[in-house]
Amino acid sequence: MPPALLQVSHLSRTFGTMTAVDDINLSLEPGQLLGLLGPNGAGKSTTIRMLAGLLEPSSGTIRYQEWSLAEHPTEAKRLFGYVADQPLIFPLLTGWEYVQFVGGLYGFSSDEIKRKAWPLLERFHLIPAIHRRADHYSHGMQQKLALVAQLVHEPQVLLADEPTVGLDPASAAEMSHIFREFCQAGHAILISTHLLNMAQELCDTVVILSKGRLIAEGSPQALVDNAGDSLQELFLRLTREEDTGS
Numbered sequence: 001m002p003p004a005l006l007q008v009s010h011l012s013r014t015f016g017t018m019t020a021v022d023d024i025n026l027s028l029e030p031g032q033l034l035g036l037l038g039p040n041g042a043g044k045s046t047t048i049r050m051l052a053g054l055l056e057p058s059s060g061t062i063r064y065q066e067w068s069l070a071e072h073p074t075e076a077k078r079l080f081g082y083v084a085d086q087p088l089i090f091p092l093l094t095g096w097e098y099v100q101f102v103g104g105l106y107g108f109s110s111d112e113i114k115r116k117a118w119p120l121l122e123r124f125h126l127i128p129a130i131h132r133r134a135d136h137y138s139h140g141m142q143q144k145l146a147l148v149a150q151l152v153h154e155p156q157v158l159l160a161d162e163p164t165v166g167l168d169p170a171s172a173a174e175m176s177h178i179f180r181e182f183c184q185a186g187h188a189i190l191i192s193t194h195l196l197n198m199a200q201e202l203c204d205t206v207v208i209l210s211k212g213r214l215i216a217e218g219s220p221q222a223l224v225d226n227a228g229d230s231l232q233e234l235f236l237r238l239t240r241e242e243d244t245g246s
């Protein structure tokens with residue numbers, strides 16, 4: 001069997017005496033769209049930052065296909081794209097220069113970048129602004145630009161931290177379509193979100209974190225069927241139980 005696109009084993013991260021992520025196991029297969037849910041401070045961003053190689057784990061391993069992120073960072077980093085919750089945009093570049101810059105880092109020619117990026121920019125209605133400085137974009141426009149730039153190299157795995165925050169409803173719907181198409185093409189996506197309805201509709205698998213620990217995992221439908229609750233009720237009940245220790 002080919003290795004999972006992403007395999008996370010016993011991942012933990014402490015900050016001083018506080019454990020932000022506590023012994024998490026995850027895997028992503030081709031076509032899978034996984035939603036990371038959890039209340040504020042549950043450890044979602046810390047997990048994603050470790051998966052993106054921006055934060056070193058205290059323990060555990062992260063593998064992209066056959067490549068360990070710790071041991072073969074260059075090979076592993078070629079296989080994923082990362083969209084941060086605060087878009088990572090270079091302020092003095094125009095939107096188009098930014099997309100070209102990121103695509104160029106992965107070795108694509110200007111023509112290839114245009115062929116891959118332009119249709120996505122059109123779908124997000126970014127073409128009229130594409131030659132304006134990206135730091136003059138709204139938050140939502142920056143978020144869409146950051147996503148397009150990360151899709152140019154067609155990563156095996158896309159990591160996106162709260163990708164729909166700040167997007168208008170039409171853009172959020174378009175992003176969901178793009179995510180679905182990307183997964184249908186055999187890639188995988190891990191997103192964090194507070195939008196339980198969106199997670200229920202969009203994700204094949206959801207993982208609920210609380211206080212750094214994985215407290216539930218499964219398809220949204222299976223979780224709901226087993227619990228006899230809506231995803232929202234289940235989420236509230238499980239995270240409340242964690243808070244009260246019951």
Ligand SMILES: Nc1ncnc2c1ncn2[C@@H]1O[C@H](COP(=O)(O)OP(=O)(O)OP(=O)(O)O)[C@@H](O)[C@H]1O
Pocket residue numbers: 015020038039040041042043044045046047
């Ligand atoms: N650099 C850091 N130094 C110290 N503590 C940190 C650091 N980064 C995160 N934490 C702590 O780790 C815990 C998890 O934070 P994290 O940002 O991963 O949560 P989250 O689930 O993404 O929350 P939110 O939904 O509010 O974005 C929190 O208690 C946070 O204060």
